[in-house]
Amino acid sequence: MVVFGDGRNALAVLADRAPTGEALARKIDARASMKRGCALGREDVAAWCSAAEEFLLDGTLRLLVKSGRLIALRRGEATFYTHADSFVAVQPGSRPKVSEPEKPSGHDVRFRVVEAYRRLVERDGFSNVIIADLRREADISQEQLVAHLLDQSRCGRAHLGRGDWSLADEATRQAAVIVGGEPHLRVRLVV
Amino acid sequence: MTGLNDAALDALAARVRPLLGGRRPRVDARLPHAVLVTSVEPGFGKSHLIGRLLVKLGGDATLVYVRPFQNPATCWRSILLRAVQELDYPEGGPSGSTPLDALACHVIAELVARAIRAGLVEGVEREQAALHVCSDPVRVFGGQDEAWSGWLRREFGNLLPFMESELRRSGLDLKALSGSWLRAFFHYIYSREDFLRRTMCVDWMKGEALDPGEIGEMGIRPSDLPRPDDSAAELNDVCKGRLFDLCALAGFHRPFVFCFDQTELYGDDAELAAVFGTVVAEMVQNGLNQMTVVTANLDPWTRLILPRLQLAYRDRFCSPAIELEGLDIGQARELAGRRLEERRVDEATSRVFLSAEWLGGVFSEKQRHGARHFLQLCRARWEVLAGREATVAPEAGLAELYARCAEGFLQKPKRLQYEPDILQWLVQEVARGWRGVMVSAHRHPKGYFSVQWDLPGRRVVFGFENGSNWKRWEGIARDSAALAEGARAVGVGAKSVLLRVRRHPPIPGSWRIAPDIEAAKRSHLHVFRLTDRQLAHLYGAHELYANAVQGDISASGVEVMQFVRGRLESFWRRLSEPPGADIGGDASDIFAREPEEILLDEVHRVVGEALFIGLEHLAARMLRPWGDAAILDACRHEPAIEVVGGDGAVALRWRTYD
Numbered sequence: 001m002v003v004f005g006d007g008r009n010a011l012a013v014l015a016d017r018a019p020t021g022e023a024l025a026r027k028i029d030a031r032a033s034m035k036r037g038c039a040l041g042r043e044d045v046a047a048w049c050s051a052a053e054e055f056l057l058d059g060t061l062r063l064l065v066k067s068g069r070l071i072a073l074r075r076g077e078a079t080f081y082t083h084a085d086s087f088v089a090v091q092p093g094s095r096p097k098v099s100e101p102e103k104p105s106g107h108d109v110r111f112r113v114v115e116a117y118r119r120l121v122e123r124d125g126f127s128n129v130i131i132a133d134l135r136r137e138a139d140i141s142q143e144q145l146v147a148h149l150l151d152q153s154r155c156g157r158a159h160l161g162r163g164d165w166s167l168a169d170e171a172t173r174q175a176a177v178i179v180g181g182e183p184h185l186r187v188r189l190v191v
Numbered sequence: 192m193t194g195l196n197d198a199a200l201d202a203l204a205a206r207v208r209p210l211l212g213g214r215r216p217r218v219d220a221r222l223p224h225a226v227l228v229t230s231v232e233p234g235f236g237k238s239h240l241i242g243r244l245l246v247k248l249g250g251d252a253t254l255v256y257v258r259p260f261q262n263p264a265t266c267w268r269s270i271l272l273r274a275v276q277e278l279d280y281p282e283g284g285p286s287g288s289t290p291l292d293a294l295a296c297h298v299i300a301e302l303v304a305r306a307i308r309a310g311l312v313e314g315v316e317r318e319q320a321a322l323h324v325c326s327d328p329v330r331v332f333g334g335q336d337e338a339w340s341g342w343l344r345r346e347f348g349n350l351l352p353f354m355e356s357e358l359r360r361s362g363l364d365l366k367a368l369s370g371s372w373l374r375a376f377f378h379y380i381y382s383r384e385d386f387l388r389r390t391m392c393v394d395w396m397k398g399e400a401l402d403p404g405e406i407g408e409m410g411i412r413p414s415d416l417p418r419p420d421d422s423a424a425e426l427n428d429v430c431k432g433r434l435f436d437l438c439a440l441a442g443f444h445r446p447f448v449f450c451f452d453q454t455e456l457y458g459d460d461a462e463l464a465a466v467f468g469t470v471v472a473e474m475v476q477n478g479l480n481q482m483t484v485v486t487a488n489l490d491p492w493t494r495l496i497l498p499r500l501q502l503a504y505r506d507r508f509c510s511p512a513i514e515l516e517g518l519d520i521g522q523a524r525e526l527a528g529r530r531l532e533e534r535r536v537d538e539a540t541s542r543v544f545l546s547a548e549w550l551g552g553v554f555s556e557k558q559r560h561g562a563r564h565f566l567q568l569c570r571a572r573w574e575v576l577a578g579r580e581a582t583v584a585p586e587a588g589l590a591e592l593y594a595r596c597a598e599g600f601l602q603k604p605k606r607l608q609y610e611p612d613i614l615q616w617l618v619q620e621v622a623r624g625w626r627g628v629m630v631s632a633h634r635h636p637k638g639y640f641s642v643q644w645d646l647p648g649r650r651v652v653f654g655f656e657n658g659s660n661w662k663r664w665e666g667i668a669r670d671s672a673a674l675a676e677g678a679r680a681v682g683v684g685a686k687s688v689l690l691r692v693r694r695h696p697p698i699p700g701s702w703r704i705a706p707d708i709e710a711a712k713r714s715h716l717h718v719f720r721l722t723d724r725q726l727a728h729l730y731g732a733h734e735l736y737a738n739a740v741q742g743d744i745s746a747s748g749v750e751v752m753q754f755v756r757g758r759l760e761s762f763w764r765r766l767s768e769p770p771g772a773d774i775g776g777d778a779s780d781i782f783a784r785e786p787e788e789i790l791l792d793e794v795h796r797v798v799g800e801a802l803f804i805g806l807e808h809l810a811a812r813m814l815r816p817w818g819d820a821a822i823l824d825a826c827r828h829e830p831a832i833e834v835v836g837g838d839g840a841v842a843l844r845w846r847t848y849d
Contacts, residue, residue, distance in 0.1 A: 074745060125510040128231040128489055156558035159517070161231030164490035164742065179556045186231050186489070188514070 004055035011052055019053045024060045027053075029069050032083040037174070039073060039080035065181060072181060073165065087142075087176050087183065104140060109148050112138040117189045128161050128186040132175035146177050149187055153179065160184035192522035195562075196240055199228065199513045203244050206509070207482045210446040211251055216301060217442035217480060218362045224509035225471050225483035229492060233742035234563025235515040237486040241450050244484075252482075253277060253290050253441070254448045258733075259456040261612040261619065262641055263466040264423045265655075267431040268398065269612050270470070272657060274434060274447065275397045276608045291393075293329050294437075295376035297444035300328035302354040302373075303343065311353060312346075333380060340381075347377050363439045366432030371395075371415040372440065378409045390696075396437070398430035399658035419663035423638025431473070441480040449474065450484045453737045458495030459620075459748075468500030475507045488741060489514075517559035520550055526562065527569050544569075544576060563743070589735070589746055589754045596738075597731030601830040606730070607692070607723050611655035613733045614690045618642050618653050618766065621732065621755050625763050639667045640674075640687060644767065650678045650685040651767055659695060661702040668711040675715035688717045688766055692726055697788065717770040722785050722828040725762075732759065778824060786825035790817055794825045798832050798843045806841040 002018035004011045013019075031048050032040065045061065046054055061081065064070040071087070073080045104112060116137035120129040135145045152158035160177055163185030176183035203226060210220045230237055245254045255277045260269040278291035304321035306312055312320065324331050324339060331339045343350075351373060358369040365372065375392045382388040388409070394401055395411060400419040407413065417429045441447055451471070457464040474483045485508070487496065497505065518526060524545055531541045553560065553568060560568075587595075600606050619642045623630045626646065633643040633652050640652040652674055654667065671687035678685030691698070698718050699708035712718060721729065732755040738744045739751040746754075756763075762782040764774040776783025785791075790813075797812045798804060804812075810822055817825075819841075826832045826843055833844045 075747065121511070124493070126229065126489060126493070126512055127514055128229075150556065153557055154555065159559050160557055161489075161517075162564075163231060164488065164494075166747075167490045167494045188231070 004052055011055065013052045019050065019056060021056050021060050021063065024049070024053050024056050025064055025069075028060060028064060029083075032070060032081065033085055036083040036086040037170075038086075039082050041078070041080055045081065068178075068181070071178060071183065073183070075166065084178070087174060087178060104144070106148075109138075109140055109144050112140055113145065113148055114189065114191055117191060128159075128163075128188045130163070130172055130175075131177060131185060131187050132172045134187065135175050142175060145175075149177050150179070152189070153177075153187075157190045159188045159190075161186040161188065192518060192525050192562075195518060195522050196236060196515050199240060199515055200243050200247060202513050203228070203240070203484070204247055207244075207248065207252060207446065207448060210480055210482060215297075215443055216361055216363075217446075218439075220442060220446065220480050221478070222475070222482055225475050225485055225507055227492075227508045227512040228484060228486045228515065229489045229512050230515040230561075231489050232561055232564075233488055234561040235517060236562055237515065238452060240515065241452070241484065241486065244448070248448070250445070252446050252448045254450060257449055257451050258610065258612060258737075259451075259453055259463070259467075261463070261615040262655075263462055264638065264641070265427055265611075266466055266470055267427045267434060268657075270449070271430040271434045271437075272397055272609070272611070274437060274449075275393060278396075278437075279393050280605055280608075288329055288333055291396075292333055292380060294440065294444045295380050296328035296332045298358075298376055298440055299332055299343070299354070299373070299380070300324045301443050302357050303332075303350065305357050306350055306353050309353070311350065334383070343377075344381060363442070365436045365439060367415040367436055368412050371411045372436065374410045394658060396433060397657065398426065398433045400426070400660045400663050401658070402660055402662065419660050419666060420637055422636055423641075426638060435477050435479075438478045438481045447478075447481040448484060449478075449481055450486065452486050453741065454485060454487045454496060455491045455740045456737060458491050458740070461499050464496050464499035465501070467496070468504040472501075472504040472507045491740075517561045518565055519559055520554040523554070523560065523565050524550060526565065530566070530569070540576075544572065589751065590758075592738075592744060592746075593731055593735050593754070593758065596734040597728045599734070600727035600730045601724065604723070604830065607726050607830070609657055609692045609694060610730065611657065611690075613730055615642060615653070615655055616733060617729055617759070618644070618688075618690075621736075621752055621759070622763055622766075625756055628763075628767070635670070637666065637670075639663075639670055646767055648683060649767060650674075650683050652685070652687045653766075654687060654689045656689055656691070657695075659698065659700070661699070661704060664698055664702075664708060665704050668708050668716055671711060671716045672714075684769065686715045686717050686770060688719055691718060691720045693720055693722060693788075693791070695720065712770060714770070717766075719765070720788065722781075722791065723830045724781055724828045725785065727830065728781065729759075729762075778820070781828065786821060786828055790821060790825045791829060793817075794822060794832065794843075795829055798826070798829075798845050802845045804843055806843065809843055 001012045002015050004013065028045060028048065032045070042057070042061070046057055049057055061070065065072045065081070069084055070081045071084055073082060113134065116134055117129060120133055120137055121127050131145070131149070135142055138145065149158050149160065153160050160179055161184060162182060165173065165183065165185065168185055172185055173183070176185050177187070178184070206222065206226050209222065210217070213220065228237055228240065241254070241256070245252075255274045257270055257273050260266045262269075275291075278294065279289050281287040281289050304325050307315060307317055307321045307324070310317065330336055332343055334340050351370060354373055355369045358365075358373065375395050379389055379392040382392065391401060391406060391409070395406060395416070398417060400417045400421065403413045403416055406416060417426050421429075438447060451467075454467070457467045471483055471485065474481065527545055528541065531544060536544070549572065553565070619630055622628055622644065629645040631643050631645070633640045635641065639656070640654040642653040644651040644653075652671075656663070656667065667687070667689065674687060675685045689698075697720070699705040702708070708716070735744075736748055736751045736755065739746050740748045759782065761774060761776045761780050765782055768774055774783055793813050794809065797809055801809075801812075806819055806822065810817065810819060813822070823834065823841065826834050831846050833846050835842050835844055
């Protein structure tokens with residue numbers, strides 16, 4: 001027997017039927033993946049769990065956030081979770097194919113991003129531009145842009161800013177770049 | 192931190208520089224744009240930057256920090272009030288001279304120098320004397336140079352026509368008459384010992400309606416006085432004129448820097464945001480000798496405020512905006528090192544804490560982090576090193592954050608000025624939803640009242656009157672009676688609440704109509720003079736909310752509203768019950784009741800004189816007997832007094848502030 005919890009809340013389960021953190025993590029990962037783009041509260045995730053699994057829920061959520069499968073979004077004192085794939089769901093490959101542009105080379109990506117960035121700064125008057133606007137203006141895939149920005153961020157040529165998640169629309173959120181488990185909505189390039 | 196946002200600071204300083212050059216008076220020093228300072232996320236140090244600007248400018252500018260106004264109809268009154276409060280606050284202790292002393296002395300010194308050069312002053316070597324009076328006007332005319340101060344007191348009347356004419360010839364387009372400004376300045380400088388007269392000068396500058404007889408004694412023209420029965424729009428217009436006059440006159444001394452902070456709060460209300468845009472546009476268009484600085488977090492600015500500004504007003508802001516940067520790894524190390532040093536953490540622990548591995552990890556994916564975010568990471572690391580699990584930096588609860596905000600106000604008496612916009616925000620926004628109260632705007636033609644509460648069987652209207660003009664208060668009492676009468680006719684009890692502070696003179700004072708006002712106060716007129724402690728808790732609530740809306744704390748604005756609404760339960764009850772009603776509550780409930788004003792005045796006086804005094808001795812020095820409990824309660828409402836000791840021996844200490 002495996003006993004979860006203690007006191008009046010204790011729950012005994014046969015050892016061969018007892019859930020494990022790894023199995024629960026796989027289950028939540030799969031379910032959350034189907035709900036990508038949605039912010040899930042703890043109670044939403046708990047609804048997928050058996051009574052025994054619920055004892056493992058908090059630890060498993062922490063594990064999934066730490067491993068990058070789930071993104072924790074804080075709103076006030078509440079925490080919501082969304083699947084990491086939520087942020088790459090809009091890449092051209094996942095959309096219906098309508099005359100998909102040819103994939104630009106690494107050099108082209110850099111050129112396109114810098115030119116698009118300059119136009120946005122000129123247009124809006126702020127050097128911290130919205131990443132979703134940058135992708136649209138540069139006309140490159142989200143995957144390429146994220147890879148480029150992360151690369152530039154590591155060497156200090158791009159500065160990612162979190163912006164304000166609560167005010168962002170869906171398109172802006174979906175173009176976010178995740179660093180340190182947190183979505184970043186804006187970027188300033190050193191050009 | 193070394194180098195952090197130095198570029199932004201230099202850019203701000205460069206913008207104000209054109210206002211500092213050239214010969215005084217600077218009659219056409221005008222900046223073409225307001226300056227927008229943004230940060231991509233909260234915690235990049237916008238307010239800190241403004242503080243650094245003030246230090247960098249030294250005594251070269253007067254900084255006026257403007258919190259969001261709440262009432263579009265009185266927006267200019269709010270800004271002017273803040274400007275004059277700032278000017279009238281003593282520098283270097285309560286008995287020090289004020290920036291307004293300096294402005295007044297500089298204006299008068301320049302005009303006196305011209306009179307000397309024109310040969311109107313006999314018995315002096317012209318150029319030498321003119322240079323002398325302009326060398327240090329505050330010392331020469333502010334009272335320290337008795338010869339020149341005494342001379343000006345005697346000769347002011349004779350010099351006035353020449354000075355008026357010179358002021359007009361300067362090319363300043365003042366809305367009030369030159370003579371009125373000169374008289375107000377003169378009486379302000381030389382009424383240091385006459386509190387009422389000095390206050391009257393300040394009230395005139397604030398655009399308050401004053402008694403023509405009283406102000407007439409100072410020679411200020413009746414045409415330069417708003418009438419007590421002027422509409423709210425007319426009064427607001429007078430205040431706009433006074434503000435731009437002050438900006439123009441600042442050309443004789445030093446420019447203003449108006450800093451509009453916490454602008455996220457305009458995002459809640461489309462009308463307020465639009466009016467804010469108009470205010471900035473007018474500041475740019477009409478304000479000489481001033482720089483308008485607007486600080487904002489980028490997303491609230493671009494999504495909530497900018498779209499609500501008229502298109503024509505958007506180009507009143509400089510482009511590009513000044514954008515703040517985060518810390519790089521070196522600055523982060525310096526910041527954390529300082530904090531560890533302040534907390535006297537030993538060197539070995541500090542070295543472990545700031546290991547290259549940890550810092551390198553933090554800055555591997557991003558080369559810059561906001562200062563606040565980095566400190567949160569530090570806190571989390573501290574918890575981990577201390578053996579406690581902390582994957583997310585813990586934050587103090589709302590109750591603790593609220594207490595800190597209130598304490599911040601208590602520690603800085605300068606921040607406990609009358610702020611009608613905060614008080615209006617409380618009764619208009621926070622109280623919404625308290626026990627089913629219906630809140631609506633009350634459009635009073637003269638602006639006596641601006642917010643209305645409707646509760647089951649009761650109606651309360653709120654006014655925010657800064658002035659102490661008997662005629663205006665007579666009107667307030669009369670209209671309050673009419674409102675109560677009208678409500679009674681439909682079976683509803685009603686009262687009017689006028690929220691005031693202890694710095695306001697008591698109403699009705701010794702006016703002829705005092706008995707009528709007193710009768711009104713017993714029936715339907717509630718003049719609520721908030722103690723400093725009460726005020727600090729009300730302002731602290733607003734600060735907590737502003738912190739939430741700006742993203743400075745993790746709680747949302749809605750959560751803070753709910754929290755504050757609950758914490759101010761006894762305040763709402765005081766406001767909603769008939770005047771003088773007992774609402775219960777224990778002694779620790781600062782809003783349930785406050786000590787009698789005469790007792791507050793006495794403890795303030797006695798402890799202020801003694802600096803440190805035992806409770807028994809304090810009681811013995813009071814003019815009438817009060818119980819120990821009542822005295823202690825009064826001391827707790829007075830932030831200048833610190834209660835030390837316990838039940839056995841209690842003493843009171845007068846606080847000294849930086």
